[in-house]
Amino acid sequence: MTVAALEVQRLNRSFGALHVARDIDLTLERGARRALIGPNGAGKTTLVNLITGALRPSAGRVLLDGDDITHTSQAERARRGLARTFQINQLFRGLTVLENLAMTIGERDGNCNNLWRAAGAKRAVIDEALDRLDSLRMVDDALKLVRELPYGRQRLVEIAIALTQRPRVLLLDEPAAGVPSSESHLILDVVAALDPDIAILIIEHDMDVVFRFAKHITVMVQGAVFTEGTPEEIMADEQVRAVYLGQEGHKGARHG
Amino acid sequence: MAVNKIKLNDAAAIGARANAADYLVRRHYFRWPEASPWLIAVACYFIFPDRMTFGNQVLVMVIFALSLDLILGYAGIVTLGHAAFFGIGAYVAALLSLRFGWSEPISGIILGGLLAGLVGIVVGWFMLRYRGLTLLMLTIAFAAMLQESGNLRSDITGGYDGLPGLIISPLFDTFGYDLYGHTNYIYVLVVLAIVFYFVRRIVYSPFGQALTGIRENVQRMHAIGSPVHRRLVMVYTISAAIAGVAGALFTQTNAYVTLTVFDFDNSAKVMVMLILGGTGRLYGAFLGAAVYMILEDYFSKLSPTFWQFGIGLLLVLAVLFARRGLLGLVEDAGRYLSKRKKP
Numbered sequence: 001m002t003v004a005a006l007e008v009q010r011l012n013r014s015f016g017a018l019h020v021a022r023d024i025d026l027t028l029e030r031g032a033r034r035a036l037i038g039p040n041g042a043g044k045t046t047l048v049n050l051i052t053g054a055l056r057p058s059a060g061r062v063l064l065d066g067d068d069i070t071h072t073s074q075a076e077r078a079r080r081g082l083a084r085t086f087q088i089n090q091l092f093r094g095l096t097v098l099e100n101l102a103m104t105i106g107e108r109d110g111n112c113n114n115l116w117r118a119a120g121a122k123r124a125v126i127d128e129a130l131d132r133l134d135s136l137r138m139v140d141d142a143l144k145l146v147r148e149l150p151y152g153r154q155r156l157v158e159i160a161i162a163l164t165q166r167p168r169v170l171l172l173d174e175p176a177a178g179v180p181s182s183e184s185h186l187i188l189d190v191v192a193a194l195d196p197d198i199a200i201l202i203i204e205h206d207m208d209v210v211f212r213f214a215k216h217i218t219v220m221v222q223g224a225v226f227t228e229g230t231p232e233e234i235m236a237d238e239q240v241r242a243v244y245l246g247q248e249g250h251k252g253a254r255h256g
Numbered sequence: 257m258a259v260n261k262i263k264l265n266d267a268a269a270i271g272a273r274a275n276a277a278d279y280l281v282r283r284h285y286f287r288w289p290e291a292s293p294w295l296i297a298v299a300c301y302f303i304f305p306d307r308m309t310f311g312n313q314v315l316v317m318v319i320f321a322l323s324l325d326l327i328l329g330y331a332g333i334v335t336l337g338h339a340a341f342f343g344i345g346a347y348v349a350a351l352l353s354l355r356f357g358w359s360e361p362i363s364g365i366i367l368g369g370l371l372a373g374l375v376g377i378v379v380g381w382f383m384l385r386y387r388g389l390t391l392l393m394l395t396i397a398f399a400a401m402l403q404e405s406g407n408l409r410s411d412i413t414g415g416y417d418g419l420p421g422l423i424i425s426p427l428f429d430t431f432g433y434d435l436y437g438h439t440n441y442i443y444v445l446v447v448l449a450i451v452f453y454f455v456r457r458i459v460y461s462p463f464g465q466a467l468t469g470i471r472e473n474v475q476r477m478h479a480i481g482s483p484v485h486r487r488l489v490m491v492y493t494i495s496a497a498i499a500g501v502a503g504a505l506f507t508q509t510n511a512y513v514t515l516t517v518f519d520f521d522n523s524a525k526v527m528v529m530l531i532l533g534g535t536g537r538l539y540g541a542f543l544g545a546a547v548y549m550i551l552e553d554y555f556s557k558l559s560p561t562f563w564q565f566g567i568g569l570l571l572v573l574a575v576l577f578a579r580r581g582l583l584g585l586v587e588d589a590g591r592y593l594s595k596r597k598k599p
Binding site for chain 2: 052054073074075076077078079083084086090091092093094095096098099102103104106107108111112113114115116117118119120121123126127130134139140142143161165
């Protein structure tokens with residue numbers, strides 16, 4: 001029997017009377033490609049925060065490779081191979097792109113416990129960081145400060161950092177959010193080409209992307225899992241259309 | 257033709273890679289402008305032989321400001337209670353000499369640093385779970401509590417009247433102290449150099465990079481697996497120890513200490529110095545402490561009652577027009593000149 005890469009069991013969280021997560025069950029097999037969709041305020045980002053440990057659940061369990069990590073810190077989960085990107089960039093804006101990645105490698109490998117050796121003395125770290133940038137065609141930006149990059153490129157740095165962590169499970173929170181559509185394909189190409197061994201959960205509003213990328217889809221509404229299934233099943237589901245796709249169509253109609 | 261183009265692209269890519277790698281490899285290399293503050297400090301010894309006592313005070317404050325730069329400038333920990341550790345060091349040196357008859361100076365600063373560091377690790381472990389205003393208030397409260405405990409036992413600490421007439425043995429049993437503080441100046445300058453070497457290594461180490469990361473974005477640090485709290489406690493402890501060394505030197509060079517070393521004024525003053533000089537750039541501590549103390553000296557002669565007005569005005573100007581401190585201005589000027597020279 002294979003153990004799921006990530007398993008969420010009956011996860012609950014409330015802020016006062018507001019239940020932002022109710023009895024959520026979710027499984028990511030090894031190499032999974034699962035999309036998490038739902039209307040605004042459905043609790044998608046909250047779920048990511050609960051899985052990564054940024055928020056504590058009031059009840060329920062999170063298992064990573066079969067190990068219960070519900071009570072471990074966010075950093076411990078990251079060290080065990082759980083990485084995420086943020087819906088709104090969380091980068092070291094005053095540092096160069098290269099330093100952003102070198103730091104990630106340093107924390108991953110425990111180099112950052114060293115107070116004495118110069119940070120630039122380990123050639124392997126620099127080479128790995130540059131290889132990563134090379135694979136994203138960003139070597140030319142290596143010495144630019146993150147805050148000087150256009151937003152689309154910053155989104156790529158978000159992904160680069162997460163990949164540099166060498167995760168087994170990767171949570172992508174709207175990777176192309178805020179990027180002009182002329183550039184979003186750059187990011188989505190990168191997402192599509194990710195290592196097939198990494199289990200991925202992607203939150204995304206663009207249904208074209210979702211249907212192209214995901215093999216499974218989970219629909220959330222008001223803090224609970226509404227339904228799940230293959231893209232075909234979800235597309236055919238009348239209720240989903242009513243709560244979500246229908247709403248989109250309504251919006252489109254209004255604008256049209 | 258097409259083959260050539262590919263080669264050209266490769267060459268450019270390899271060049272960009274090498275450039276980028278070079279930047280990280282060389283970042284911690286010694287650069288010549290870094291020698292200037294040390295040359296100036298040595299030159300002052302010969303140029304102002306009758307102002308060495310003042311020079312001492314400046315150097316002590318440089319060490320103190322350097323300790324603050326490590327936590328404020330690099331790790332982004334805002335504190336207005338750093339005088340607590342300065343005061344602990346100061347009283348360790350004083351009480352060693354007065355109550356235990358232990359007057360050897362070097363072991364005095366080492367013990368002062370150790371005890372301050374020990375307190376730093378305990379207090380830091382507790383306080384650094386908090387950030388922002390909460391942390392700021394806790395640091396102020398802690399320094400005030402230490403000061404009041406000292407006041408409570410003024411039979412030991414001498415209270416606000418202080419402990420005068422401390423006896424400090426000659427350095428290495430050979431170099432005695434003269435009225436003008438020449439020996440002391442060299443003594444403090446050497447300690448500063450050693451402390452600076454440590455701080456510089458830390459700042460350019462992977463650990464130092466992680467501190468910058470915490471300052472820049474603590475959320476991201478958590479997400480990449482950094483044990484943030486442990487890192488903060490570590491640097492806070494080191495910083496506290498250095499502040500303790502500065503305090504011990506303060507006592508030893510003045511041969512006198514009172515509870516005012518714990519004053520909020522002292523904490524605020526060192527922060528103003530650092531901001532004036534420029535945070536997170538090592539030499540900002542040098543420039544800030546020197547400029548602040550020279551101006552304080554000058555203004556207080558000019559107008560003994562209103563001298564703080566001058567300092568205040570300078571700080572307002574610095575915050576408005578030199579956000580990165582005086583050293584930021586110097587950097588801008590250097591960049592401007594080198595740009596003009598090149599083409």
